[in-house]
Each structure stands twice: as C-alpha cells, then as structure tokens.
Amino acid sequence: xxxxxxxxxxxxxxxxxxxxxxxxxxxxxxxxxxxxxxxxxxxxxxxxxxxxxxxxxxxxxxxxxxxxxxxxxxxxxxxxxxxxxxxxxxxxxxxxxxxxxxxxxxxxxxxxxxxxxxxxxxxxxxxxxxxxxxxxxxxxxxxxxxxxxxxxxxxxxxxxxxxxxxxxxxxxxxxxxxxxxxxxxxxxxxxxxxxxxxxxxxxxxxxxxxxxxxxxxxxxxxxxxxxxxxxxxxxxxxxxxxxxxxxxxxxxxxxxxxxxxxxxxxxxxxxxxxxxxxxxxxxx
Amino acid sequence: xxxxxxxxxxxxxxxxxxxxxxxxxxxxxxxxxxxxxxxxxxxxxxxxxxxxxxxxxxxxxxxxxxxxxxxxxxxxxxxxxxxxxxxxxxxxxxxxxxxxxxxxxxxxxxxxxxxxxxxxxxxxxxxxxxxxxxxxxxxxxxxxxxxxxxxxxxxxxxxxxxxxxxxxxxxxxxxxxxxxxxxxxxxxxxxxxxxxxxxxxxxxxxxxxxxxxxxxxxxxxxxxxxxxxxxxxxxxxxxxxxxxxxxxxxxxxxxxxxxxxxxxxxxxxxxxxxxxxx
Numbered sequence: 332x333x334x335x336x337x338x339x340x341x342x343x344x345x346x347x348x349x350x351x352x353x354x355x356x357x358x359x360x361x362x363x364x365x366x367x368x369x370x371x372x373x374x375x376x377x378x379x380x381x382x383x384x385x386x387x388x389x390x391x392x393x394x395x396x397x398x399x400x401x402x403x404x405x406x407x408x409x410x411x412x413x414x415x416x417x418x419x420x421x422x423x424x425x426x427x428x429x430x431x432x433x434x435x436x437x438x439x440x441x442x443x444x445x446x447x448x449x450x451x452x453x454x455x456x457x458x459x460x461x462x463x464x465x466x467x468x469x470x471x472x473x474x475x476x477x478x479x480x481x482x483x484x485x486x487x488x489x490x491x492x493x494x495x496x497x498x499x500x501x502x503x504x505x506x507x508x509x510x511x512x513x514x515x516x517x518x519x520x521x522x523x524x525x526x527x528x529x530x531x532x533x534x535x536x537x538x539x540x541x542x543x544x545x546x547x548x549x550x551x552x553x554x555x556x557x558x559x560x561x562x563x564x565x566x567x568x569x570x571x572x573x574x575x576x577x578x579x580x581x582x583x584x585x586x587x588x589x590x591x592x593x594x595x596x597x598x599x600x601x602x603x604x605x606x607x608x609x610x611x612x613x614x615x
Numbered sequence: 616x617x618x619x620x621x622x623x624x625x626x627x628x629x630x631x632x633x634x635x636x637x638x639x640x641x642x643x644x645x646x647x648x649x650x651x652x653x654x655x656x657x658x659x660x661x662x663x664x665x666x667x668x669x670x671x672x673x674x675x676x677x678x679x680x681x682x683x684x685x686x687x688x689x690x691x692x693x694x695x696x697x698x699x700x701x702x703x704x705x706x707x708x709x710x711x712x713x714x715x716x717x718x719x720x721x722x723x724x725x726x727x728x729x730x731x732x733x734x735x736x737x738x739x740x741x742x743x744x745x746x747x748x749x750x751x752x753x754x755x756x757x758x759x760x761x762x763x764x765x766x767x768x769x770x771x772x773x774x775x776x777x778x779x780x781x782x783x784x785x786x787x788x789x790x791x792x793x794x795x796x797x798x799x800x801x802x803x804x805x806x807x808x809x810x811x812x813x814x815x816x817x818x819x820x821x822x823x824x825x826x827x828x829x830x831x832x833x834x835x836x837x838x839x840x841x842x843x844x845x846x847x848x849x850x851x852x853x854x855x856x857x858x859x860x861x862x863x864x865x866x867x868x869x870x871x872x873x874x875x876x877x878x879x880x881x882x883x884x885x886x887x888x889x890x891x892x893x
Contacts, residue, residue, distance in 0.1 A: 340711060431883075432878060445643045552830065573739075
C-alpha cells in the first residue's frame with residue numbers, strides 16, 4: 332500500500348506539467364522571434380525584442396514603476412498588518428477565530444467588486460472627498476483614481492488579508508512563554524517586542540513581504556481599473572500589447588522580463604536576509 | 616498605576632488599529648451595497664444613499680445574468696476538475712517519499728507564481744497552436760476556459776487537502792487494514808471521510824478563484840462565453856451603469872453565504888487553516 336502513493340500522484344503531475352510547460356514554452360519562445368503583428372512571428376532567432384525592451388523607455392519605465400509600487404505596497408501592507416496579526420495571535424477569546432474568518436471571507440469576494448467599492452470611495456465626487464471638503468482639509472476634490480498612489484491603495488487592499496493571515500501563522504509559532512519570561516526578568520514592553528518578537532518572526536516577515544511583493548508584481552485587475560488606463564504596470568502593459576496591438580512576441584518578452592526580474596528580486600532578497608542573519612549571529 | 620495606564624493605552628491603540636484595518640477591508644463592500652440602494656436617477660454614485668430605492672435592481676441587464684450563469688457553470692466544473700487533480704496530488708505529496716519531492720511540490724504551486732495575465736496569454740497561444748494542429752480551436756469556448764481555470768485553481772485544492780492530510784492519524788488506516796479491510800475500502804471508508812473537509816474547502820476556494828478571475832477570462836472568453844467578472848471589468852472600463860452595484864450586492868451576499876455554509880460544514884478552524892496555507 333505504501334509504495335503506491337507516488338503512482339497516485341503521477342496522472343495529476345503529468346497533466347499539470349504538460350499544461351504548464353506547453354503553455355509557457357509556446358508563448359515565451361515567441362519572444363525570440365521577430366514580431367510581425369497579428370500573432371505572426373518571423374522564422375529567424377533574434378534578441379531584437381529584448382533589445383527593444385531595454386532601449387524603449389515605455390518598457391523600462393513600466394518595469395521601474397511596477398517594482399517601485401510593489402515594494403511600496405509590500406512595506407506599507409506589512410507595517411499595517413503586523414500589529415493586527417500580533418493582536419489576533421495573542422487574543423485568548425474566540426473572537427480571534429471570528430475575526431480571522433472575516434478576513435478569509437473578505438479575501439475571496441471577487442476583486443472587481445472590491446475595486447468598484449474603492450473607486451466609489453476615492454472618486455472625486457465620492458464619500459471621502461465630500462468629508463474632506465466639509466472638514467476643510469481640501470479646498471477642491473482630490474482623487475487617487477488614475478494615479479500611482481491609487482494603485483498602491485488598491486494593491487494594499489488586495490494583499491492586506493493575505494498578509495494578516497500569513498503573519499498570524501508566523502506569530503502563533505512564537506511561544507507566548509518567551510515574552511512572559513522576558514517581561515518577568517524586567518524587560519520593558521517595547522524591549523520585549525524589539526528583542527524577542529521581531530527577531531523571531533523576521534524570517535516569516537521576509538517571506539510574507541516577498542509573497543505580497545510577488546502578488547503586486549503580477550496584479551492586473553486592481554492596477555488596470557484603479558489606474559484607469561493611465562498607470563502602466565507591466566501586467567497592464569502585457570494585456571495592452573497583446574489585445575490592443577496583437578504583438579504576441581513583445582507581450583511574451585514583457586512577460587519573460589517580468590517573471591525573471593521578480594525571481595531575481597526574490598533570490599537576492601533571500602540571499603541578503605540569510606547574509607544579515609549570519610552577520611547578526613556572528614556579532615551577537 | 617502608570618504601568619496600568621500604559622497597558623490600557625496600548626489596548627486602546629491596538630483595538631483602534633485592528634478596527635481601522637477591518638474598516639479598510641470592508642468599506643468597499645459596504646459602499647457597494649449601500650450605493651446600490653440609492654434612488655437618484657443619476658449616472659454617478661451616491662454613498663450614503665440619498666433616498667432608498669430598489670430602482671437599480673430592476674435595471675440589471677439580462678446579459679449580466681447570462682454571464683453569471685457562465686461563471687457558475689465554469690466555476691463548478693473547474694472546481695470539480697481541480698479536485699480530481701488536486702486530491703491525488705495532495706495524497707502523493709504528503710504520503711509518498713521520493714527524490715525531487717520539493718521540486719514536484721513547487722511545480723504544482725507554479726500556477727500561483729505565474730502572473731495571471733501571463734497564464735491568460737500563454738493559454739491563448741496554446742489554444743491557437745493546438746487549433747492549428749488539430750483544427751479544434753478552444754479560444755472563446757467554455758472547455759478552453761475550464762482547462763485554464765482548473766490549472767489556475769488546482770493549487771488551492773492541493774493546499775487545503777495537504778493541510779488536512781498532514782494532521783491525519785495513520786493509526787486509523789492501520790486499524791482498518793489490520794481488521795481485514797481492503798486498501799480501497801480503507802481509503803473510501805476511513806481516509807476519504809476524514810479529508811473531506813479539506814476537499815470541500817479546497818473546492819470552494821477553487822470555485823471562488825475561478826469566479827473572481829479577470830485576466831485569464833479576459834483572454835479566453837468572448838461573447839456568450841464571457842464570464843461574469845470579465846464582463847464587469849469591461850463595463851467598469853467603458854460603460855459604467857449603477858445597476859452593476861445591484862448585481863454586485865447579490866454576489867457579495869452570495870459569496871458570504873457560501874463561505875458561511877462551508878464554515879458550518881467544516882468548522883471555522885479548518886476554513887482558516889487551509890485558507891492560510893494555500
């Protein structure tokens with residue numbers, strides 16, 4: 332009986348692998364051929380599309396914008412989500428379960444509907460603006476719809492629930508007794524936080540930050556709708572390039588660069604985190 | 616006294632922080648539901664609603680209901696297919712020991728790592744390629760959408776079933792086998808009932824992932840096979856109408872009811888644990 336479990340897995344693996352490799356290979360291979368539009372490709376191998384990506388400011392600017400927005404969202408979301416996850420993880424009542432279930436429920440409601448709500452809140456005639464005008468904070472309506480800052484808020488909304496759930500799991504693995512021990516030995520609350528909780532949760536925090544960052548790098552719906560066709564992140568650019576311009580080879584090139592850059596940023600971050608970890612261990 | 620004061624101050628700040636984040640998470644939903652009851656005959660939106668009315672509920676376009684039907688059929692089929700792929704995959708990943716297991720696990724997670732837009736375009740290209748070879752074009756067809764959405768959603772089933780299997784007590788199976796049950800009977804009568812909460816949870820997540828997907832549907836659906844979320848996306852881009860708020864309200868309450876029903880069936884803890892792990 333024991334020997335057969337890997338055979339049970341085989342059909343699923345073959346099917347998933349076939350879909351993954353076939354789709355990615357056929358699509359990304361196109362980035363190495365000349366783009367003749369309307370889905371047609373040249374026959375000679377060329378790096379022309381990649382050269383174009385690096386020399387045309389549309390693409391480079393979009394790459395920089397996407398990376399910058401994603402990094403901003405990762406930092407802001409983590410700073411806001413961490414205290415929530417900490418409070419939920421240390422809550423002793425059953426309310427923590429209810430609050431977590433509420434996040435799960437909110438996470439799985441169709442993103443277009445949540446974006447619709449965000450646009451209503453942040454539009455120039457929306458509730459937030461009317462309140463701000465009434466309070467005299469602003470003299471004329473301001474809006475973040477169609478602005479990079481709006482996309483940041485939209486992506487924060489998209490990733491906040493995941494971040495709280497992931498950080499909750501991380502903080503739950505830190506025994507409460509460690510905090511109590513530090514407190515009994517006279518450590519101030521803030522010192523307990525800085526010297527016990529933060530260092531122990533750091534690996535999980537870095538993983539969560541990277542997951543949020545990756546989600547943002549690939550996020551399409553909120554960037555396209557809140558960006559209002561004015562904020563060109565790479566996923567929006569891919570859709571435009573393929574659907575509006577029918578340039579599949581260029582779309583494949585942007586996709587390849589997006590995935591490669593995301594992967595490299597992840598690997599470099601993990602390497603830096605590991606290096607910092609070993610430095611800290613040496614100096615401690 | 617001052618220690619107590621600082622503790623209660625910390626409590627207040629903490630509670631306010633949590634309340635603020637929950638307000639941020641739920642405000643868009645509250646606003647959509649609230650604005651859908653606004654009776655003003657305007658094309659721009661009002662929240663809080665100025666005079667309550669069900670005006671927009673009577674003006675939902677019939678093709679939105681048609682798109683909703685497509686999405687429900689698509690999500691249900693994709694969720695079932697994701698279970699057919701995901702349950703054996705999870706059993707193999709948790710129970711078998713073989714070289715390269717981490718790599719296989721990573722391959723099963725790949726649909727979560729690839730940006731959905733890229734999955735959409737690459738399946739479009741794949742379908743064109745298959746069409747050129749066989750003459751059968753899956754672009755714009757329901758089967759084409761089902762295959763792509765199954766690919767997109769299968770990691771969620773694998774994640775939630777694996778989470779349950781990892782806590783599975785193998786003694787239960789050993790007991791059944793030693794009492795003379797065949798391996799198949801043991802699986803059907805012992806293993807399957809225990810992992811069912813994970814299967815239900817994974818299937819529901821798979822359904823909701825399919826239902827909420829925009830980028831893949833945008834590339835693969837067309838005309839009468841355009842799924843609901845992609846349709847809403849187009850309407851928001853080009854042709855906004857407040858009746859969207861009315862149908863969005865139905866979807867919000869429908870999704871919440873679905874999650875609540877699942878929570879009743881599998882328990883809050885299973886719901887959260889498998890949700891966080893995927």
